[in-house]
Amino acid sequence: MSVPMVTKTVTTTALAAMAPPSLEALGDSFAQTFVYYLNFLGKLPGGSIILKYIKLSYKNDPIRSLFELALFIFAVHYFLSSKRKENKADTIRFSDKEINELVAEWEPEPLVDEVTPREKWLMKSIPQIIGANGSKAFIKGVDGPVVNFASCDYLNMSELERVREVTKLVISSSGVGACGPPNFYGSADVHVRLEEDLATYLGAERAILYGQDFVTAGSVLPSFLKRGDLCVVDSGINLAIQKALIVSRCDIEWFDHNDPEHLEQILNELKPVLDKQKIRRRFIVTEGIFETSGEICSLPKIVELKDRFKYRLFLDESRSIGVLGQNGKGVAEHYNIPRSDINITIGALSNSFASSGGFCVGVVPMIHHQRILSLAYVFSASLPPYCAKVASEVIHQILESTDDGRSSSSIISQLRDITKFSYQLMEKHLSSELTIYSDSNNPLIHVGLAQKYRELLGFPNYYGSAQFLTTGKPSRYLNEFDKYYNWESFILQKIIDLTLKNSNILITRSKLILEHESLPVLGPHLLINIKRTTTKQQVEDLAHALASSSKKVFANLHNNIDVLNLERELLDY
Amino acid sequence: MSFTLTSIPNAPVDNRPDSVIADHEYGKLTLKEYLYTSKHPVGEPLPTPIDDEPPMAIYIATYISYLILIIVGNIRDFFGKVFRPKDYEFLVESNGYAPWYTAFESFYVRRLKTRIDDCFARPIHGVPGRYINCFNRKAIRGGFVYDGTSNECLNLSSYNYLGFAQSHGVCTDAALKSVDDYGTSVCSPRAHSGTSDLHLECERVIADFVGKEDAIIVSQGYGTNANLFSSLADSKTLVISDELNHASIRFGIRLTGAVVKVFKHNDMKDLEKLLRNQIAQGQPKTHRPWKKIIIAVEGLYSMEGNLCNLPKLVELKEKYKSYLFVDEAHSIGALGPSGKGVCDYFSIDPNRIDLLMGTLTKSFGATGGYFAGDKKIIDKLRINYISNNYTESVPPPVLAQIISSLRVIRGELNPGEGEERLQRIAFNSRYLRLGLKKLGFIVYGADDSPVVPLLLFLPAKMPALSRMLYDMGIAVVIVSYPATPIISARARLCVSAALTKEDLDYILEKINEVGELIYLKFSSGIAGGSKIPGRPPRMTLEEALATNVEDCKQAKLG
Numbered sequence A: 001m002s003v004p005m006v007t008k009t010v011t012t013t014a015l016a017a018m019a020p021p022s023l024e025a026l027g028d029s030f031a032q033t034f035v036y037y038l039n040f041l042g043k044l045p046g047g048s049i050i051l052k053y054i055k056l057s058y059k060n061d062p063i064r065s066l067f068e069l070a071l072f073i074f075a076v077h078y079f080l081s082s083k084r085k086e087n088k089a090d091t092i093r094f095s096d097k098e099i100n101e102l103v104a105e106w107e108p109e110p111l112v113d114e115v116t117p118r119e120k121w122l123m124k125s126i127p128q129i130i131g132a133n134g135s136k137a138f139i140k141g142v143d144g145p146v147v148n149f150a151s152c153d154y155l156n157m158s159e160l161e162r163v164r165e166v167t168k169l170v171i172s173s174s175g176v177g178a179c180g181p182p183n184f185y186g187s188a189d190v191h192v193r194l195e196e197d198l199a200t201y202l203g204a205e206r207a208i209l210y211g212q213d214f215v216t217a218g219s220v221l222p223s224f225l226k227r228g229d230l231c232v233v234d235s236g237i238n239l240a241i242q243k244a245l246i247v248s249r250c251d252i253e254w255f256d257h258n259d260p261e262h263l264e265q266i267l268n269e270l271k272p273v274l275d276k277q278k279i280r281r282r283f284i285v286t287e288g289i290f291e292t293s294g295e296i297c298s299l300p301k302i303v304e305l306k307d308r309f310k311y312r313l314f315l316d317e318s319r320s321i322g323v324l325g326q327n328g329k330g331v332a333e334h335y336n337i338p339r340s341d342i343n344i345t346i347g348a349l350s351n352s353f354a355s356s357g358g359f360c361v362g363v364v365p366m367i368h369h370q371r372i373l374s375l376a377y378v379f380s381a382s383l384p385p386y387c388a389k390v391a392s393e394v395i396h397q398i399l400e401s402t403d404d405g406r407s408s409s410s411i412i413s414q415l416r417d418i419t420k421f422s423y424q425l426m427e428k429h430l431s432s433e434l435t436i437y438s439d440s441n442n443p444l445i446h447v448g449l450a451q452k453y454r455e456l457l458g459f460p461n462y463y464g465s466a467q468f469l470t471t472g473k474p475s476r477y478l479n480e481f482d483k484y485y486n487w488e489s490f491i492l493q494k495i496i497d498l499t500l501k502n503s504n505i506l507i508t509r510s511k512l513i514l515e516h517e518s519l520p521v522l523g524p525h526l527l528i529n530i531k532r533t534t535t536k537q538q539v540e541d542l543a544h545a546l547a548s549s550s551k552k553v554f555a556n557l558h559n560n561i562d563v564l565n566l567e568r569e570l571l572d573y
Numbered sequence B: 001m002s003f004t005l006t007s008i009p010n011a012p013v014d015n016r017p018d019s020v021i022a023d024h025e026y027g028k029l030t031l032k033e034y035l036y037t038s039k040h041p042v043g044e045p046l047p048t049p050i051d052d053e054p055p056m057a058i059y060i061a062t063y064i065s066y067l068i069l070i071i072v073g074n075i076r077d078f079f080g081k082v083f084r085p086k087d088y089e090f091l092v093e094s095n096g097y098a099p100w101y102t103a104f105e106s107f108y109v110r111r112l113k114t115r116i117d118d119c120f121a122r123p124i125h126g127v128p129g130r131y132i133n134c135f136n137r138k139a140i141r142g143g144f145v146y147d148g149t150s151n152e153c154l155n156l157s158s159y160n161y162l163g164f165a166q167s168h169g170v171c172t173d174a175a176l177k178s179v180d181d182y183g184t185s186v187c188s189p190r191a192h193s194g195t196s197d198l199h200l201e202c203e204r205v206i207a208d209f210v211g212k213e214d215a216i217i218v219s220q221g222y223g224t225n226a227n228l229f230s231s232l233a234d235s236k237t238l239v240i241s242d243e244l245n246h247a248s249i250r251f252g253i254r255l256t257g258a259v260v261k262v263f264k265h266n267d268m269k270d271l272e273k274l275l276r277n278q279i280a281q282g283q284p285k286t287h288r289p290w291k292k293i294i295i296a297v298e299g300l301y302s303m304e305g306n307l308c309n310l311p312k313l314v315e316l317k318e319k320y321k322s323y324l325f326v327d328e329a330h331s332i333g334a335l336g337p338s339g340k341g342v343c344d345y346f347s348i349d350p351n352r353i354d355l356l357m358g359t360l361t362k363s364f365g366a367t368g369g370y371f372a373g374d375k376k377i378i379d380k381l382r383i384n385y386i387s388n389n390y391t392e393s394v395p396p397p398v399l400a401q402i403i404s405s406l407r408v409i410r411g412e413l414n415p416g417e418g419e420e421r422l423q424r425i426a427f428n429s430r431y432l433r434l435g436l437k438k439l440g441f442i443v444y445g446a447d448d449s450p451v452v453p454l455l456l457f458l459p460a461k462m463p464a465l466s467r468m469l470y471d472m473g474i475a476v477v478i479v480s481y482p483a484t485p486i487i488s489a490r491a492r493l494c495v496s497a498a499l500t501k502e503d504l505d506y507i508l509e510k511i512n513e514v515g516e517l518i519y520l521k522f523s524s525g526i527a528g529g530s531k532i533p534g535r536p537p538r539m540t541l542e543e544a545l546a547t548n549v550e551d552c553k554q555a556k557l558g
């Protein structure tokens, strides 16, 4: 279930500012426009007199009209330049002494504000793992091993002996770092091989690697967008893409989160406006599995729409690659849609691939363009070679676990089965104050306070600012600290802590930084990462532990007054 | 063998004995004299780097070269569109879609860079240490084909200042052990379950090393900067940025919506003027005082080889109550008597700088970035820094590499080895730089900089130099627009402690040969290197090398 958002289309205003015409077009259209305006002039009241005057004076005395024209230009120039001077006058002139005084008086704010007492618990609640972040882990301050539902290693590949073997092989032949950007001797055989593997695995023409998951979107999108281009974007998009859009300065239209009907409506509204313009680059931007809501995007409808309205599709598969589909090829495979229907796919290697970095796949010219103009590719060192090898090995493992290379991979189906089981069991045991928000194919289970309960406790529908949605421009200031967001997150943390303490089970919660989010933020979620090797027994233990710890936490939380008591508790955390 | 492979070959098996391989990764020091300690004399002003100018004719020839390239490119585009429309499909509007990019946007890449594509992105295998193994390949339409062989080149291209790119030694052992103990990846952001004892240890070691209270590490240097400024600045903040700052810094600042002012590269007068004016004027329109002012600079500029004027920067930032951010991507490890970067080099207390950022990619054979500061600042950033909550955590083998290489540098592991590495990079940098100057080349940058930009100017000389040196077994990086001004194409030589003095002699010999052949010696002498000061230096190789060891240890080169 998703809370209705405040999306409002601003079609006409955003589009009215047309892209500046290119030089050639300018030359062509100038003559036409001139004649057009002359005729237009005739239609204005009094305009015909001026027109007649121009014609007459030109006939009688061309030199004079030239002179008049020169005068006119001078007047315009004078008018404009006086304006320019006014702008200059905006800078006040100070003497050196005055400046010294101003400098002496100036009291800057600190570089960053100090952590406030209300925020302290945020830091203290980050668990410290001793050793590997595997399916079992040791945590500082907790006796004995805990069952780990907090790492995103869905396929449990970081613990696979074969994966560790290839890692060691590469490190003992190539060292750890790549020591150079890909364009300057930083591409090793293993990098190029992974690019080939990814392209083949996903059924795309080419692939390109990035050194970190988060920078991928922010580097790929702006390489294909500039002022005047258009993106129609899901309003529940993740932070990396929000930032990418802000940097690329394109026009943005939002559609309601995961609502293809609304998308269609917007595309319909935009069509007449766009038809009148020179064709510009336009994209529909969405995610495979949404990072913030855990839902799966309605890809078939979106693909149909993008073809019908001639948009390109940018899809972030960071959370769906290695997870969805018969062979883990992401949301496209999940819906049986060929990869070639998705123009730009990006994804992360840091979740199910047990590696690091990000990637982008698509057609040759699109990928080639990035090799020279995508900032995080050009201006950063390549991934460590062993990371590339690990990802290749995981792809190999997935493909190897299929019988004939076409039907289902057993590695993926293991994950799918246990995920399905987990959702069924969780539904059964979840207390009424909690709801599952994620799609039941998503091994990252999002559990949050039920909407009714949230209202009871006085929590708002969403946090943060909706300005980006309503105006297409992000706020120029960071969001303020929000005590309700802090409290709601703290409630979840209490559940996490109890579950850890009483049952040695580690789960986590969404940790969006409200200050940085440009879009409205839904209530925080508990996050439970199901792994391929998670056993049914572990899921049962989890469901019971969660039921009992949430019961304790909700026992004295009935209304918005009770919520206030949380303040003291979190100060003492 | 013939060039038939369309996909990248597997790395050939290296059957040489371990000791030979180890020596090819990190050459043994041949004589104790080939060491030096880099340090700026306290109190002395930083000499302004002298950017020598070539004769006017070179400039004119360069412009004409580009003009010809552009004209020819346009002609080819014109006929191409007529006769081979299929090749141009992706550049024109088709079927109602705008092209991915316009012919104009991609002109530079298609018509200029593509011609010399073979000089970029040469795939390698093995360790990029003293030698680097590049796969031999042949360009065909739309890509390359391989024959499975590779060329072992002396490596002037990798960021490997201290020579830690190795597959043998204590660091490799530590990295391998971490795979057993911690796995290949953490598969979680720091704030969730991606903080292990190893991460905290690594941050402690880095903070200690750079002399700050605390530090945060990130899996990529670019990503460190790209997300950092969002937590420091908003639109009431003024960020003052050096015009040559790295793309990641500029990207990070752009994300914040802060007002950005750029000052002329390394020009402290310009910076002071800007500071005074901006503090006086305050925010645009409202004239309210700025919330804060952040000055962002790099320690060592990677395309110019220039050092920032840290003493003056610190003085200015204190006088004008601003905050100073220094990106030590290329200087950490590579500069200063104990390798602690520009603060160490200039003998300045690191506490006088607010945020010390750096990357672990260049000197430590690892990858990633960090920033270090007061505990108060780092504490806040731990909960308010995008990378901490949204991005992958640093993988364990990288952490192990960082920790162990820092321990080596500090002398805690293999005592003496770290010191030798530091003194070798200092010596090698000065030796190569002075050698090139003596031979008559124009090189930019500070005497102690391990980055030695060798100026080529004419675009056609880039592939010429790169290909000839490659055939002689030397790998170099060539750069031009957009990383540098269009007029000053260059080869960027990155010196490493892994190279021996004899390697450098060979490199000087070969660059000398090529320089004669393609006319690269046009220095005027103002940047030093001549026997008679002021005269253009044009020593023969023998003359240049005869006393180079002693000469390069003079306090001032030239």
Ligand SMILES: Cc1ncc(COP(=O)(O)O)c(C=O)c1O
Pocket (backbone or CB within 6 Å): A211, A379, A380, A381, B220, B221, B222, B223, B225, B246, B248, B298, B302, B327, B329, B330, B359, B360, B361, B367, B368, B369
């Ligand atoms: C000044 C500066 N900052 C940051 C970076 C990025 O570092 P990394 O390659 O680790 O992403 C670089 C590297 O090129 C750099 O020169």
